Amino acid sequence: MAAKPPSDELAKLSVSDGAPNGKAAAANNAKNGDAADHSGDDSEDDADDQAAEPAPGAAKKKKNKKRKPKKKKKAPTAQTDPPSVLMSQLFPNNTYPKGEEVEYKNENLYRTTNEEKRHLDNMNMDFLTDYRHAAETHRQVRQWAQKNIKPGQTLTEIAEGIENSIRRLVGHEGIAEGDAKIAGVGFPTGLNLDHIAAHYTPNAGNKTILQQSNVMKVDIGVHVNGKIVDSAFTMAFDPMYYNLLEAVKDATNTGIREAGIDVRLGELGSYIQEAMESYECEINGTTYPVKSIRNLTGHTILPYSIHGTKSVPIVKSSDNTKMEEGDVFAIETFGSTGNGYVHDEGEVSHYALRSDAPKVDLRLSSAKSLLNVIKKNFGTIPFARRYLDRLGQEKYLLGLNNLVQSGIVEDYPPLVDKKGSYTAQFEHTILLRPTVKEVISRGYDY
Numbered sequence: 001m002a003a004k005p006p007s008d009e010l011a012k013l014s015v016s017d018g019a020p021n022g023k024a025a026a027a028n029n030a031k032n033g034d035a036a037d038h039s040g041d042d043s044e045d046d047a048d049d050q051a052a053e054p055a056p057g058a059a060k061k062k063k064n065k066k067r068k069p070k071k072k073k074k075a076p077t078a079q080t081d082p083p084s085v086l087m088s089q090l091f092p093n094n095t096y097p098k099g100e101e102v103e104y105k106n107e108n109l110y111r112t113t114n115e116e117k118r119h120l121d122n123m124n125m126d127f128l129t130d131y132r133h134a135a136e137t138h139r140q141v142r143q144w145a146q147k148n149i150k151p152g153q154t155l156t157e158i159a160e161g162i163e164n165s166i167r168r169l170v171g172h173e174g175i176a177e178g179d180a181k182i183a184g185v186g187f188p189t190g191l192n193l194d195h196i197a198a199h200y201t202p203n204a205g206n207k208t209i210l211q212q213s214n215v216m217k218v219d220i221g222v223h224v225n226g227k228i229v230d231s232a233f234t235m236a237f238d239p240m241y242y243n244l245l246e247a248v249k250d251a252t253n254t255g256i257r258e259a260g261i262d263v264r265l266g267e268l269g270s271y272i273q274e275a276m277e278s279y280e281c282e283i284n285g286t287t288y289p290v291k292s293i294r295n296l297t298g299h300t301i302l303p304y305s306i307h308g309t310k311s312v313p314i315v316k317s318s319d320n321t322k323m324e325e326g327d328v329f330a331i332e333t334f335g336s337t338g339n340g341y342v343h344d345e346g347e348v349s350h351y352a353l354r355s356d357a358p359k360v361d362l363r364l365s366s367a368k369s370l371l372n373v374i375k376k377n378f379g380t381i382p383f384a385r386r387y388l389d390r391l392g393q394e395k396y397l398l399g400l401n402n403l404v405q406s407g408i409v410e411d412y413p414p415l416v417d418k419k420g421s422y423t424a425q426f427e428h429t430i431l432l433r434p435t436v437k438e439v440i441s442r443g444y445d446y
Contacts, residue, residue: 001187001219001230001306001350001382002198002296002332002415002425004342083144083165087137096132099431099440108261117434124433130227131328131431131440133170134186138222138229139443141165145220146445151212151237155202158210159189159386166222174377175390181379186221186228187306188350188384192414197293197334197342197423200414201349203385212237215244217425223381226304230330231441232427240283244335244424247279247290249446251333252426255298255312256439259331261432263323269313276314276335283337283422291340292333293423296415301328301429304380305355327432338421350412351400352382357408366399371408382412 075092076085087096103112111117145162163185167173174180188201193214202208210216219232234245254275258268272292279290292314300308310321314333323329353374362368370393374383377391388396403409417423426446431438 001190001221001412002334004295004415079140079144081144082148082161083140084168086171087133087140087169088171091133091136094129094133096129096136098132099135099438100442102257102437102439104260104437111261111435114435120434127227128431128433130224131229131429134183134222134224134227134229135429135440137166137169137224138220138231138441139445140169141222142218142220142231142233143443143445145218146233146235149210149216149218149235151210151214153210154206155191155208155210156206159191159201162189162218162220166220170222170224174387177376180377180387181226181304181381183224184222185381185387186223186230187352187382188387189221190217190219190232192217192219192423192425195336195338195417195419195421195423196346196414197296197336197417197425198415199350199412200346201384201386203347203349204389215241215422215424217423219425219427221306221382223304226381228301228304228306228381229429229441230301230306230332230427231429232332232425233446234424234426236424241281241422241424243279243281244290244337244422245426247276247281248333248335248424249426250279251276251292251314251335252331252428255314255331255333256428256430259312259323259329259430259432260437261323261325264319265310265312265321265323266317266319268323269319270316272313272333273315276333279335281337281422288337290335290337293336293340293342293417295341296332296334298330298332298427301330306330306352306382323432325432325434329430329432330427331430332425332427334423334425336417336421336423338417338423340417342415342417344413345416346414348411348413349384349386350382351384351404352410352412353378353380354408354410355380358406360406360408362402362406364399364402366396367402367406368399370396370399371403374403374409 076089079085141162149158167184170183172179172183174184192198192200193216215236217234222229236245251272255272258271276290276292281288281290294315298312300310302308404411428439429441431440
């Protein structure tokens with residue numbers, strides 16, 4: 001999920017902030033054994049064996065047969081289509097796959113074998129388990145989505161297919177009060193078409209249909225116990241857009257490669273921009289340079305908060321802020337054939353409770369009751385209007401807008417470049433562990 005920087009910083013640096021994410025953890029329910037207790041069977045059979053033979057002509061007593069214990073079902077070893085098998089069943093004992101581990105370079109190379117750093121790493125296993133749980137969920141859901149998304153489907157069908165799969169895999173449907181805060185969707189699934197770069201998901205009643213000519217950014221968030229994995233990819237069905245996608249994928253991978261402890265964020269932005277803007281894309285006979293969208297950025301991720309305090313520019317800037325041990329970053333880049341600059345436009349679908357929300361005396365009763373629902377079900381994890389619909393909330397828009405106007409809830413309007421242009425996005429979440437950099441969301445797909 002993308003974020004924009006403060007306007008004063010934009011004027012100074014010509015860059016802006018990145019997208020939102022968030023994450024949560026799944027608790028797995030223990031299974032009750034289903035074999036019945038047949039402890040009395042043996043004693044009955046022994047009694048039958050020792051009984052005297054019946055007198056001639058007497059009816060022969062039937063011997064009780066032992067009941068065979070029910071066979072235990074084998075644990076599933078593969079995912080279904082659509083995804084429905086719990087991650088905890090596919091990976092028992094929290095044995096979730098690691099992401100791509102990359103050794104640090106230069107003066108930080110010592111960290112790989114340093115005993116003190118390894119000890120710090122080992123102390124963080126619960127954190128890593130939650131992140132790897134969320135990341136594997138993300139991989140399995142998105143790879144299913146990549147195979148199944150086709151032109152002709154509605155955006156609502158696509159979004160709900162992704163989100164319901166996430167909920168099934170982590171074992172939290174998000175209907176019971178507080179369930180969505182344990183594990184589930186990390187933020188509303190972004191389905192951003194063409195010139196829309198970020199923060200668009202269908203609201204109830206949306207009838208938009210994916211077309212063969214569309215370029216769609218698919219931005220998915222998964223959380224387990226508030227540990228949010230934020231990763232995105234772009235789909236195009238016409239080969240003329242492939243160079244645009246390749247430019248953005250290269251820029252994101254460049255950012256991931258160059259990221260590390262003590263790296264300055266402004267310098268990282270220059271590497272990303274250089275990779276991105278070395279490409280051009282021919283669309284319908286016209287050649288366009290691919291531009292970094294200068295007022296969108298990557299960002300740190302904090303527990304239950306998709307946007308942390310640091311931003312990763314995707315153009316060169318004078319930001320001397322350093323990446324540090326323990327940081328979690330969403331490295332995301334956006335390329336455009338348009339102006340390379342986005343603005344707010346369109347109906348809002350993304351919202352989040354502000355962690356620094358002011359104490360306001362709300363006079364609107366609908367705002368008060370809605371705030372209570374948001375706190376209990378989402379906390380500071382971003383949510384969509386559709387999620388309120390799932391909880392049975394009705395006629396909440398007036399109260400929601402009041403919470404936004406009061407500064408308690410933040411809204412995230414769609415971010416768009418000029419009409420007629422095309423934008424693309426690729427994104428991964430990285431953990432700057434004490435010993436290595438782990439690209440936690442990396443998969444065989446991207």
